[in-house]
Amino acid sequence: MMKKPHVPIIAIEEHYYDAELVKTFQGPEAAKGGPIDERLYDYGALRLKEMDEAGIDIQVLSHGAPATQKLSADVAAKVASGVNDRLAAIVKANPKRFAGFCALPTAVPEAAADELERCVKQLGMKGAMIHGTANGEFLDKQKYWPIFARAEELDVPIYLHPALPDPRVTEIYLADYIKDFPLVARPAWGFTVETATMAIRLVLSGLFEKHPKLKLILGHFGETLPFLLWRIDSALKRPGGKQVAFRDIFSKNFYLTTSGFFSNPALLCCVMEMGVDHILFAVDWPFVMDNKPGVAWMENVPLSDEDKAKILSGNAKKLLRM
Numbered sequence: 001m002m003k004k005p006h007v008p009i010i011a012i013e014e015h016y017y018d019a020e021l022v023k024t025f026q027g028p029e030a031a032k033g034g035p036i037d038e039r040l041y042d043y044g045a046l047r048l049k050e051m052d053e054a055g056i057d058i059q060v061l062s063h064g065a066p067a068t069q070k071l072s073a074d075v076a077a078k079v080a081s082g083v084n085d086r087l088a089a090i091v092k093a094n095p096k097r098f099a100g101f102c103a104l105p106t107a108v109p110e111a112a113a114d115e116l117e118r119c120v121k122q123l124g125m126k127g128a129m130i131h132g133t134a135n136g137e138f139l140d141k142q143k144y145w146p147i148f149a150r151a152e153e154l155d156v157p158i159y160l161h162p163a164l165p166d167p168r169v170t171e172i173y174l175a176d177y178i179k180d181f182p183l184v185a186r187p188a189w190g191f192t193v194e195t196a197t198m199a200i201r202l203v204l205s206g207l208f209e210k211h212p213k214l215k216l217i218l219g220h221f222g223e224t225l226p227f228l229l230w231r232i233d234s235a236l237k238r239p240g241g242k243q244v245a246f247r248d249i250f251s252k253n254f255y256l257t258t259s260g261f262f263s264n265p266a267l268l269c270c271v272m273e274m275g276v277d278h279i280l281f282a283v284d285w286p287f288v289m290d291n292k293p294g295v296a297w298m299e300n301v302p303l304s305d306e307d308k309a310k311i312l313s314g315n316a317k318k319l320l321r322m
Helices: 034-040 045-054 076-093 109-121 142-154 167-173 190-204 225-236 246-253 264-274 292-299 305-320
Strands: 010-016 058-063 098-100 128-131 158-161 216-218 254-257
Touching: 010 158, 010 305, 034 045, 045 292, 058 076, 058 128, 058 305, 076 098, 076 109, 109 142, 128 142, 142 158, 158 190, 167 190, 190 216, 190 225, 190 246, 225 246, 225 264, 246 254, 254 264, 292 305
Parallel strands: 010 058, 058 098, 128 158, 158 216, 216 254
Antiparallel strands: none
């Protein structure tokens, strides 16, 4: 367990499954059973036991991908509302150990904005998590901007989490290797490409010029973008195109988590580009099925105790008002 610095540990990308929502999943996203699913459906004894064994004090719960991002417009709002009510009940049953990010019915953006407000103001949620594209559409389209406008108004973050890439992308880029390396389309590369592209498109769209106080979170140390910030920014400033302060926007409006990525070089790159105040601890449980390596890694990262304390819980307390 963590000994130094002596601070609470808040893990902010920790997943669960809602049985009613999972019934809507199809194909490769359908629940498959096994030890990961066992943990996704556990909101009590097993989850708490494994948190305690690692020294994690609080999990911020969020639904696993694709959550509500593939629901049709005629049912999305009703289904999302039920999902969020049930998550609120889980948190209410153990408020000292759990908080929540709500799911949003992105197929109906105005309803999604209203649901975000309901979840924050009435259910005490800390923000929202959106998984990948909304029925195949990236969220930079202006029809989705009401969601971001409401998040800015409420001063809560939206966590951009991966989902499976568009099947056409998977077929062209990765199909030759999926049989032998099935996770190449998921955390090994496909998730990164999908989510980094989403983040880049949001910056290029002009969203942050309209909503300069919007706060977005990326897991997995920013899906490679901190390493690429200088090059992306430099390339976009070359003559012949529209100008955007990409590096400034990204380092100001985005926050990163350690979810599923316990690497000192990656951490130090992110600290140097973003500043330690924009980095938060997460495990990605139970897709990373053992909490302990992430906590043990944080004990020995080459940062001061003050900076470790910020990552382990201080930044989460500030960003999520916990």
